[in-house]
Amino acid sequence: MAIVLYGVSAGKGIAIGRAHLITRGMHEVPQYDLEPAGIESETARYETAVKAARRELEQLRSALPENAPTELGAFISLHLMLLTDVTLSREPVDIIEEQHINAEWALKLQTDKLSAQFDEIDDAYLRERKQDMLQVAGRIHNRLAGQGNELNLEGSLLGDTVLVANDISPADTVYFKEERVAAFVTDIGGPTSHTAILGRSLNIPSVIGLHNARKLISENEWVIVDGINGILIINPDEPVLKEYRARAREYRARTRELNKIKKTAATTQDGINIELLANIESLEDITRLNETGADGVGLFRSEFLYLNRDTMPSEDEQYAVYARFVKKLKGKSLTIRTVDLGVDKNPRWFGQNTTPNGSLNPALGLTGIRLCLAEPVMFRTQMRAILRAAAHGPVKMMWPMITDTAELKQCLLHLETAKRQLAEREESFGGISTGCMIEIPAAALTVAGLLKHVDFISIGTNDLIQYTLSVDRGDDAVSYLYQPGHPAVLKLVQHVIRTANRMGKTVSVCGEMAGDTHYTRLLLGMGLRRFSMNPNNLLAVKNIVLHSNTLALENETARLMRQEDPEKLEKLLKAMNAQEEAV
Incomplete structure (x- = not known):
């Protein structure tokens, strides 16, 4: 009898093979006292x-x-x-x-x-x-314990081997290709775990966060790994195997077709040019950015320079990192989000794992731009580093978690101070465009006022959804309430896009919605012309852009947005996607 488990999709694709169980970890730990x-x-x-x-x-x-x-x-x-x-x-x-x-x-x-x-x-x-x-x-x-850390694969695994483990570390994946691993699944891990990121990079079908796969699967048992939908099927029967073999062939054919459009401009059927950008965190991401033909970087998360260390990064250290990014991009624009720290992203040099105000609610406490404004030395140090890096190529500076114009005005004053400090030091620096993230409903509703003070805005849909619907998608108990397609969320997104377009300001979406093909046509219909996403999603989004007509989508979107029932709206969205795919 087949068993179906649902987890988190990591590496895309479909694999059918025999399970090989990996046993390791700190499951049995001896305990004894010492003289x-x-x-x-x-x-x-x-x-x-x-x-x-x-x-x-x-x-x-x-x-x-x-x-x-x-x-x-x-x-x-x-x-x-x-x-x-x-x-x-x-x-x-x-x-x-x-x-x-x-x-x-x-x-x-x-x-x-x-x-x-x-x-x-x-x-x-x-x-x-x-x-x-x-x-x-x-x-x-x-x-x-006197044990090695290798996977101890036999060296004679078949080409259809699926590794099953409680967890797999990044170092383990070095052996995957030489050992002909077809796929892997784990009991733990989430969409942003390094295991998931490597699953995507390796192009190996993989599903993580399955909880009980290791206990339920027997050695050498047939399994199907559906990395597209995050599904693991244990002991499938022949009809299911036949169906998934056909799906695997279709996926491989579709991937080959997507690779053909890497160098194709992202232009809709009615001649509208769409800018497709990448969200990145490290220099290594630029390789993937270039492989997919991204137009630049729409979001660089700079807070990772501040974490896992005992001191705040210096201006020179930050400048060296940003300058390397600018040079690597070879003329493509780099949008740097200033550091987004808080209780949940707290460097050791803050002390005691708390922010200065000791907030008990990280999401509503001293975080994002609020913390930067409360720590002006840190804020201006980063600004000076970004300004200096802009001397080497096009750079944009973006401020996170903005709520109102008062915060924006303070940011602009700090920016002018940073420029003056560099001028007094006779340090060369470049001109930059300034923008802010729209992640809070208050900012979305008053976006017209914010746009008077910045050159561009970017909608951070991940936080916007959580704040609008009051739901933590990381909490399994309420994650089902995290709905990107909820009418309230879509109305806010549409309002922001329309307002920016009317005022002649650049607007992008840099949250996960930008890379989710389920929402590509809807966002195009709302008037979005700039998407920023994980580079791995870029070609699939580009393919939809190439087969879309924005005029037709605008009419469809107008009808869809009149619906306020989430389930009915979702049905209309599926119909819109199906209709466009059939054209």
């Missing part, structure tokens, strides 16, 4: 395990094959950085010394403490970094 005389040797044993894990990752990074995903080196470097962090390299030693317990149990106590802290983080991307921490801790544990 005072044995503490010194136990701390030395722990430190030796950390050093061994570090050497292991360093060797792996230096031996990466040429065809390895560009993100892989960065993720291994992150794991190396976590190994040197005091929370894993030193604090377990303190626990051994203070509680007189064995190293394995001290490591478990520390990882449990860190896991609880990660679980309290509001931001989905940063919450997923818990898995990186656990993967690094698992490496230390294996060394303490």
Whole structure:
């Protein structure tokens, strides 16, 4: 009898194969007390395990094959950085010394403490970094237990092998191609986990966050991995196998067709040029940006320069990073979002994992631009670095979580101060365009006033949806209420787009809706002409653009937007998409 499990789609595609179970991790941890005389040797044993894990990752990074995903080196470097962090390299030693317990149990106590802290983080991307921490801790544990960290694949796996594990670390994926892994599934992980990101980069069908797959699947059992819809089918019968074989052929054919339009301009059938931009976080993302023919960067998340470190990044350090991005883009525009920190994205140098105001509600506390304005030295330091980088090519500066014009005016004053400081130092800098994110309903409703002070705006649909519907999509109990197609959300998005177009200002969408082909035609019909998304979604969106007529879509959208019932609106949207696909 077939069993169907639903998880999170990571790598797209469909794979049919036999399961190979991976058993590893910190599931059974010994616990015992130590005599005072044995503490010194136990701390030395722990430190030796950390050093061994570090050497292991360093060797792996230096031996990466040429065809390895560009993100892989960065993720291994992150794991190396976590190994040197005091929370894993030193604090377990303190626990051994203070509680007189064995190293394995001290490591478990520390990882449990860190896991609880990660679980309290509001931001989905940063919450997923818990898995990186656990993967690094698992490496230390294996060394303490005298075990290796390799996957221990037999070397004779069949080409249709599907790996099934509780979790798979970025370092594990180095062996995938040489071992002919067709797909992988995991019990844990979310859409922004590094395992998911690598699944997408490797072009390997993969589904994560399945919870119980490892327990339900037997070794060598037939499974179907549907990375398109986030589905795992265990022990499928022949009719299901036949259906999915046909779907796999169709997907491969569709992918080949999409690759043919990489260099094709994104122009609709009625001659409207659409700008397709990429959301990026690292230099490695620029490779994928160029591969898909993106027109530039619509969102660079700069807060990752501020995290996982003990001090605030200096102006020169930030300038060097931004300048490298500008030069790598070779004339394509780079939009840098100024740092978006808060309780949920709190650097260690803030202290005690709290923001200055000790807010109990991260989403409504001192976050985004509010925190920047409360920390003017930090804010102007970043602005000066961005201005200096603009001397090397086109740069735009974008401010997050803006609520009203008062905040915008303060930002502009700080910008002028930063320019004056650079001029006084006789430091060269370039001209920039300024803009802001529209993520709060108050900003969306009063967008006309905001547009008088900036050159462009970008709609952050992820936060806009959560604030409008009062729902945390990371909370399984209410995630079903997270509806990008809710009439209230769509009305706000349409109002922002129409207002910007009427005032002659550039408007884009940089949230996940921009890369979701289900909403491409609707956004075109609303008048959107600038999409910014994960580079992996760009060709699919471009394909819809090429087959769309904006005049026809505007009429369809007008009828659709009169509907205020979410279910009926969704039916109309599906009908719009089906009608366009049939043309």
